[in-house]
Amino acid sequence: MATRFILYLSLLAAVFLFGLLNLRTLSLPFKILCVVVGITLVSEAASGFLNSRGYNNMAVYHLLSCIEYAGTALVFHGLLRSSRTKKLVIYSIIPVAVLGIMNSVFLQDIRTFPSNILLLSHGIFLILSLLLFKQMLEEPIARNLFRQSEFWVAGGYLLFSSAVFLSFGLQNYFKRNQLNLEPLNHMIYYTNILFYTILGIALYTEQANIRRPS
Amino acid sequence: MSRNNENLDVYILLFSGAALFICLAGFIIYFIFLYRSKQLKNQREKEAIKAHYDKELLRSELEIQESTLNHVSREIHDNIGQVLSFVKLSLGATKDLSDNEKQVRIEESRDLISHVINDLRDLSKSLSYETVAAKGLVTTLQAELERINRSGNYIIEFDISGNNFPLGQKRELVIFRIFQESMQNILKHSEANRLKINLDYSPEMFNLKIHDDGIGFSPGNVDTPEGSGLRNMKSRAKLIGATLSITSSPGKGCIINVNLPIARDLNFDGENPSGPG
Incomplete structure (x- = not known):
């Protein structure tokens, strides 16, 4: 296994473990976030294991994309305060799951990377993170911005979802032109590492805020 | 030639990617500055409200x-x-x-x-400010009503429902002042014979009701210069997060209702509502 993959899994494990150890002190959306990180850890480990044994590991991503969407939607549902947006977020889980299944059956079978559903869900995350930024601007609190877990969640998802769009665009182009995918894979890994580090910071600031409210 | 074109495409894509990240970074930096300025504006507004509150x-x-x-x-x-x-x-x-x-x-x-x-x-x-602070709202109101009662001109009923609890010294002071001003209005203008004062302490809401059977007035007069005392009472109630309503009509007495929602974490006093009640 490549060092960067081990580094990535270690980071996921560290963030998940931190969340797990502080689960009692976290608010509900961050408890869900911790579970989402845990599920990502398990699926990434399973995917790495299958890959190392020479099996096709794409089925894992088909499953993960639907679970990740539901989990992340619940996180945003907990963080956003507008009741209309909350309803839309909750109601979006079922159609996205149905689209995910249809995508796996008709468009990108389970041996193919489910980029369609990932693009859709990250498009929604991008919008939700912008809505979270907007909400923060509308209701600013006295606490330092960098000590606000919502800022880290919104920032993390904004960066990661934008990066997903970019990397998928580049990946299709690289494959079509038979270019070396290694630099792109590096970029995807480091974006993932950056994203989960940011989520780790979000979990840390959340538990610190709950323990020492401003 | 073809290879060069491909390289150019990759460079364009990478450049677009870098531009996207720069835009995102720019957005985050802009957000941080915007948020900070909103925080400062909010802080200034809070300070102004606090200063107004202290002044009142x-x-x-x-x-x-x-x-x-x-x-x-x-x-x-x-x-x-x-x-x-x-x-x-x-x-x-x-x-x-x-x-x-x-x-x-x-x-x-x-x-x-x-x-x-x-x-x-x-x-x-x-009565003084210290009396309200030391003895609490209920005792102070009772003392004030006893004083009015001694004049022998009024039949006064005073009821307390629910278990009374402290509302915070400053809130109690403002409520007492509203009460005092209402009583002064009643004594001066109402020609009332009966006064009914009710305090209702429920877990979510405190309510003070002052009812007199006097000559009453048209509530529209609240907006006239003569109604400045009533407007003053309303603005004071608002100051502590309460609402004050006046129900009256000529010949039908007057009811003044003060409703204070109980939100124990939201405290203008900057302290727990620990003053005696």
């Missing part, structure tokens, strides 16, 4: 003091001074009286002086 509170304290001084001065002038003058005249006119008559006069004067001493004792307990 101080005004309430001064008005309570002024009301107390008026009451003391009226008592000295109308009651104590008159009685003492009478005693002085009465004792001064004893020269030509027989011993028995002198004794009767002295006894009468002694009774009157005892009465004056009692009045002075009551005056020394006159």
Whole structure:
């Protein structure tokens, strides 16, 4: 296994473990976030294991994309305060799951990377993170911005979802032109590492805020 | 040639990617500055509200003091001074009286002086800001109502429902001042005979209701210059997060209702509502 993959899994494990150890002190959306990180850890480990044994590991991503969407939607549902947006977020889980299944059956079978559903869900995350930024601007609190877990969640998802769009665009182009995918894979890994580090910071600031409210 | 074109495409894509990340970073930096300026604006607004609150509170304290001084001065002038003058005249006119008559006069004067001493004792307990702070809202209201009751001009009913709890010293002070101002209006203008005061302490809401059976007025008059006292009461209620409503019509008395939602974490006092209630 490549060092960067081990580094990535270690980071996921560290963030998940931190969340797990502080689960009692976290608010509900961050408890869900911790579970989402845990599920990502398990699926990434399973995917790495299958890959190392020479099996096709794409089925894992088909499953993960639907679970990740539901989990992340619940996180945003907990963080956003507008009741209309909350309803839309909750109601979006079922159609996205149905689209995910249809995508796996008709468009990108389970041996193919489910980029369609990932693009859709990250498009929604991008919008939700912008809505979270907007909400923060509308209701600013006295606490330092960098000590606000919502800022880290919104920032993390904004960066990661934008990066997903970019990397998928580049990946299709690289494959079509038979270019070396290694630099792109590096970029995807480091974006993932950056994203989960940011989520780790979000979990840390959340538990610190709950323990020492401003 | 074809290879060069491919390289160019990759460079364009990478450049677009870098531009996207720069835009995102720019967005985050812009957000941070915007948020900071909103925080500062909010802070300034909060400080202004706090300053206004402190100013209003101080005004309430001064008005309570002024009301107390008026009451003391009226008592000295109308009651104590008159009685003492009478005693002085009465004792001064004893020269030509027989011993028995002198004794009767002295006894009468002694009774009157005892009465004056009692009045002075009551005056020394006159209400002040400290009384509200030390004894709490309920006790202070009771004392004020007893004082009004002594005039014998009103039939007063005072009810408390629910278990009373402290609302915070500053809130209680403002509520007491609203009560005091309402009572002054009733005594001056209402021509009422019956007063009904009700305090309702429920876990979510505190309610003060002042009901009189006086001549009433048209609530539209609240917006006239004469209604400035009522407007003042409304703005004070708003200051502590309460709402004040006035229900009245000519000939049908008046009901003043003050509703204060109980949010224990939201405290203008900057302290827990730990003052006596």
